[in-house]
Amino acid sequence: MLWERLLNDHQFTFVDNRNDTKPIDLHIDALFGSAPKTIMDDKTVLYDFDPIPFSKEQLTEDLKSVLQLEAVGCKDWLTNKVDRCVTGKVAQQQTIGPLQLPLSNCGVVALDFKGEKGIATAIGHAPISAMIDSGKGSVNAIAESLTNLIWAPLTNGLQSVSLSANWMWPCNNPGEDVRLYKAVEACADFAIALGINIPTGKDSLSMKQQYSEGPVTAPGTVVISAAGECLDVKKVITPELKKDGGDLYYINLSQENYTLGGSSFGQIHNKIGKKTASIKDANYFKKVFNSIQNKIISGSISAGHDVSSGGLITTLLEMCFPQNNIAMRLDLTPLEEFDSNILLFSENSGIVIQAKSALDIELKKEGIYCLRIGEITGNQSLLLKNNSTEFSFNVPSLRDVWYSTSTALDQHQTSNGLAKVRFENYKNQALSYKFPTGFLGKTHALAGQNKIKSAIIREQGSNSEREMAYAMQLAGFEVIDVHMTDLIEGRETLEDIQFIAAVGGFSNSDVLGSAKGWAGSFPYNKKAKVCLDNFFKREDTLSLGVCNGCQLFVALGMITPEHQEKPKMLHNESGKFECHFTAVTVQPSSSVLMKGLEGSTLGIWAAHGEGKFNFPMNEDQYQIPAKYHFEEYPANPNGSDFNAAMLSSQDGRHLVMMPHLERSTFPWNWGYYPQDRKDEVSPWIIAFENAHKWLSK
Numbered sequence: 001m002l003w004e005r006l007l008n009d010h011q012f013t014f015v016d017n018r019n020d021t022k023p024i025d026l027h028i029d030a031l032f033g034s035a036p037k038t039i040m041d042d043k044t045v046l047y048d049f050d051p052i053p054f055s056k057e058q059l060t061e062d063l064k065s066v067l068q069l070e071a072v073g074c075k076d077w078l079t080n081k082v083d084r085c086v087t088g089k090v091a092q093q094q095t096i097g098p099l100q101l102p103l104s105n106c107g108v109v110a111l112d113f114k115g116e117k118g119i120a121t122a123i124g125h126a127p128i129s130a131m132i133d134s135g136k137g138s139v140n141a142i143a144e145s146l147t148n149l150i151w152a153p154l155t156n157g158l159q160s161v162s163l164s165a166n167w168m169w170p171c172n173n174p175g176e177d178v179r180l181y182k183a184v185e186a187c188a189d190f191a192i193a194l195g196i197n198i199p200t201g202k203d204s205l206s207m208k209q210q211y212s213e214g215p216v217t218a219p220g221t222v223v224i225s226a227a228g229e230c231l232d233v234k235k236v237i238t239p240e241l242k243k244d245g246g247d248l249y250y251i252n253l254s255q256e257n258y259t260l261g262g263s264s265f266g267q268i269h270n271k272i273g274k275k276t277a278s279i280k281d282a283n284y285f286k287k288v289f290n291s292i293q294n295k296i297i298s299g300s301i302s303a304g305h306d307v308s309s310g311g312l313i314t315t316l317l318e319m320c321f322p323q324n325n326i327a328m329r330l331d332l333t334p335l336e337e338f339d340s341n342i343l344l345f346s347e348n349s350g351i352v353i354q355a356k357s358a359l360d361i362e363l364k365k366e367g368i369y370c371l372r373i374g375e376i377t378g379n380q381s382l383l384l385k386n387n388s389t390e391f392s393f394n395v396p397s398l399r400d401v402w403y404s405t406s407t408a409l410d411q412h413q414t415s416n417g418l419a420k421v422r423f424e425n426y427k428n429q430a431l432s433y434k435f436p437t438g439f440l441g442k443t444h445a446l447a448g449q450n451k452i453k454s455a456i457i458r459e460q461g462s463n464s465e466r467e468m469a470y471a472m473q474l475a476g477f478e479v480i481d482v483h484m485t486d487l488i489e490g491r492e493t494l495e496d497i498q499f500i501a502a503v504g505g506f507s508n509s510d511v512l513g514s515a516k517g518w519a520g521s522f523p524y525n526k527k528a529k530v531c532l533d534n535f536f537k538r539e540d541t542l543s544l545g546v547c548n549g550c551q552l553f554v555a556l557g558m559i560t561p562e563h564q565e566k567p568k569m570l571h572n573e574s575g576k577f578e579c580h581f582t583a584v585t586v587q588p589s590s591s592v593l594m595k596g597l598e599g600s601t602l603g604i605w606a607a608h609g610e611g612k613f614n615f616p617m618n619e620d621q622y623q624i625p626a627k628y629h630f631e632e633y634p635a636n637p638n639g640s641d642f643n644a645a646m647l648s649s650q651d652g653r654h655l656v657m658m659p660h661l662e663r664s665t666f667p668w669n670w671g672y673y674p675q676d677r678k679d680e681v682s683p684w685i686i687a688f689e690n691a692h693k694w695l696s697k
Contacts, residue, residue: 045175049132049272052260054341056389063313063393064401065268066345072264072310073405075102076426080634081413083579085605088467088663091118091233092152095671097240097322098430100581105148105306110233110668113470117155118230122148124308127221129262129276129347134179135186136278137262138222142190143253143279143349145226147306150289150351151237152230153297157290158194160228165201169220170208179220180205187222193282234668237296237304239315240322241376242675245302246356248328248374250312250335251288251363255280258337258346264310265345277348284368285349291366295355303354313344313393315352320382320395321402324430327395330374332386340386396427415575422634429635431583431672434601436686441667441679443474444689451478452695454499455492459484459518462505462548468662472501474681475688484521487528494535498695499542502549504607504660514569514610515551522556532556536654542592542691543654547608550647550656559649559656563617567647570612573639577609580637581671583629584645584659590652591625592694593687601629602683603670604659606645611638611658613647623648625655661687 012031014024054062066072075094079102084093092108095101110118124144130137142163154160165187169180191198207218230236254277260266261273279285295301307315312332320327337343353359354376363370377383382393403423410419454477456465469479477499486492494500508517522529535541536558545553550569553559557566572578584604586597615622619642626646628636636643638658646657661684667673670682 040177040181042175042177044178047131049274052263052266052269052271052273054260054265056341059341059344059391060393062265062268062341062345063398066264066310066314067317067398067402068405069264069267069310070405072314072402074403075406076403077406077410077413078102080410080579081577083607085579085581085607085660085663085669086463088113088464088470088665088669089118091668092236092238093671095581096238097672098432099322099324099427100431100671101322101426103239103305103318103322106151106236108152108230108233108236113467113666116232116234118233119227120149120152120154120230120236121225121227122146123223123225124148125221125223126262127219128267128272130183130221131219131272132261132274132276133278134183134220136276137220138183138187139190139278140276140349141222141224142187142194143285144306144308145224146289147253147308147349147351149226149228150292150306151296151304152228153232153235153293155229155231157293158196158286161196161226162228163191163196163198164225164227165198166204166223166225167201168204168207168218168223170217171205173208173217176220183220183222190279190282194286231297235296235299237301239305239319240303241319241326241354242302243326243376243378245354245376247354247372248330248376249353249355249359250350250371250373251353251368252335252348252350253285253288254278254348254350255284256348258342258348260342260346263345263347265341277346279349287366288368291363291368292351292353295359300357300359301353301355305352307350307352308347311345311347312350312352316382317393317395317398317402319352319354321399324396324427325378325380327377327379327382328374329377329383330385332373332384334371334373338387340389340391343386399427413576416573418574418633421632425630425632425634429630429632431581431603431629432601433583433603433674434599435677436597436600436683439683439686441677441681443681443685451476452499452692453478453480453497454501455480455482455494455497457482457484457500457502457549458505459507459521461507461509462503464504464546464660464662467665468501468503468546471662471665471685471688472499474665474685476692477688484518484528487531488521488525490527492531494531497535498540499544499691500535501543502545502552503662504547504549507548507552510609514608515548515555518548518552519555532558540695541653542695544593544691545656546660546662547611547658550658551610553654553656554647559647559654560622562650563621565616567616567622568614569610570614571610572608572612572637573633574637577607578611578634578637579607580605580634582606582635582637582659584626585629586626587624589623589625589648590650591623591646591648591655592652593655593690594625594646594648595690597683597686600683603664603672604661604684605663605669605671606637606659608638608658611640613640613642613644613658615641615644623650623652626657
């Protein structure tokens with residue numbers, strides 16, 4: 001066994017105590033060299049910022065202003081244009097709940113398709129807080145990253161966490177080197193006190209730009225990225241309230257008096273503030289973190305959200321936003337802050353928890369001060385009391401205010417006025433499912449059955465082959481990987497293959513348009529063309545094309561060979577790449593893969609830029625196995641004719657679709673899955689099982 005000798009002798013030594021050898025025995029000079037020490041010469045510059053004004057009479061209007069800040073408001077304009085489902089291993093991304101609003105601050109990616117473990121990540125920063133006190137800004141940045149990360153159950157609690165620190169600072173300006181020194185020192189001290197490391201990071205220390213009007217100096221900021229091994233990707237907690245999830249609780253992790261310094265509330269008044277809160281006791285913070293982790297693992301916590309940008313009131317509202325007809329009845333008097341403006345808008349580090357058990361009583365035994373603050377209700381008003389003052393906040397109207405900044409930004413990137421349509425429809429297109437009758441949430445593939453040979457067809461730039469292959473394997477297929485070069489050069493002929501799947505991605509970087517270059521590889525390469533033509537001519541074969549694969553087969557005219565004028569795949573009506581967790585309703589059709597799913601409405605990922613089905617003929621001339629659950633944008637992310645999400649050949653053997661069923665195989669893949677179901681797999685596995693059954697006959 002190897003162990004490290006800790007003698008403080010500037011010697012780095014590992015000793016094998018089995019034979020008393022030293023495989024590593026180096027003086028630290030041999031590791032780090034003898035680089036000269038950097039001497040920083042600076043002086044402390046004191047800033048006297050103005051206090052932040054507030055008025056009790058203006059609280060509601062101030063709340064609306066805070067909710068419209070870019071740092072506080074909805075980030076849908078960012079999340080709707082990035083692929084949040086690629087790899088099929090994404091267990092938690094930004095959007096949550098039936099309305100799929102971006103409210104989750106913790107991201108989790110599974111390590112593989114079979115296991116439970118994953119990697120959880122979160123970030124934190126506090127630039128305005130750091131302007132008041134650079135050391136407290138560092139501590140608050142770490143605290144925010146951890147209160148975002150806390151909702152993923154980690155293998156060893158806080159001990160699982162590693163941090164990365166990205167320093168962005170305007171060095172070599174009066175007082176800034178001193179502030180950076182204090183910020184780094186506080187960052188290190190707090191991390192050490194928590195027992196976690198910062199093994200990596202990045203420095204950008206010239207954050208000053210000269211303009212004709214004068215210099216602009218960025219506020220010194222450290223962005224903390226936190227990561228840790230997730231014990232179970234299926235147990236991640238989101239901010240979405242559960243109707244039967246229990247009461248609401250609050251923990252003030254800062255343990256300091258509430259203050260408005262460095263807050264978003266100050267920003268709307270163009271003020272910094274004189275005092276900012278931080279973390280009073282690192283050991284208490286660690287205790288709370290690990291205790292909440294244990295509660296998550298035991299299953300007693302239903303929902304949770306951190307307190308950060310926008311303050312406590314923003315946290316409470318955001319927990320109500322992801323679904324309709326849910327709100328809260330709260331009494332914040334026990335928090336012992338008489339002034340409601342300070343209480344609701346201060347950004348003291350804290351968490352709000354919905355729990356099924358009496359969390360306040362349970363945590364008191366551990367020395368944690370947890371307060372029960374209220375309960376959920378089934379109406380649209382967040383009712384709040386603080387001492388003798390009472391408030392009533394209309395959740396839907398404030399949600400629109402919170403969403404409005406995203407819409408304003410979205411208008412600069414979305415064509416045809418669809419940013420406004422999105423704003424009008426987002427709250428009216430809630431996800432609601434109808435599962436197939438008799439679906440038990442398990443696969444029906446037999447372990448010892450004869451494997452039917454199938455193939456993944458991919459091109460340079462494909463990115464969905466692994467999740468597709470795994471879904472096919474679950475249903476009993478023996479899957480091989482076939483690259484276009486294999487077909488072009490004749491290494492693979494598909495003669496013994498009965499099921500092919502052309503996968504999603506960006507073949508040839510979409511330089512000629514989505515799948516245009518891929519489609520061109522067939523007619524201009526004789527061996528590849530013969531392979532594909534012969535496969536489609538056989539009557540004992542099935543095919544599936546998803547996303548880029550759908551664009552491929554449609555471009556080649558393989559789905560409607562009997563039609564003289566073929567369908568086309570056009571750019572999305574929005575004019576941009578769209579990524580949504582949406583839903584489709586399965587229609588009666590000839591499709592082999594969709595048998596038994598008719599009448600179901602199921603959640604599914606869609607991520608594409610050219611996904612609009614353009615049909616030159618009447619709808620009755622096509623087999624359309626599934627349509628989006630709402631015809632209007634954004635539920636239909638591309639504006640397809642007849643609201644089509646899928647297209648099948650007349651004989652039902654060949655199916656193409658733009659949504660990714662292979663990235664929706666497991667409940668933890670879905671952006672929102674019914675809480676009362678405990679399925680191992682989602683109903684989309686039935687499509688692959690149908691293929692196996694048909695080919696077995």
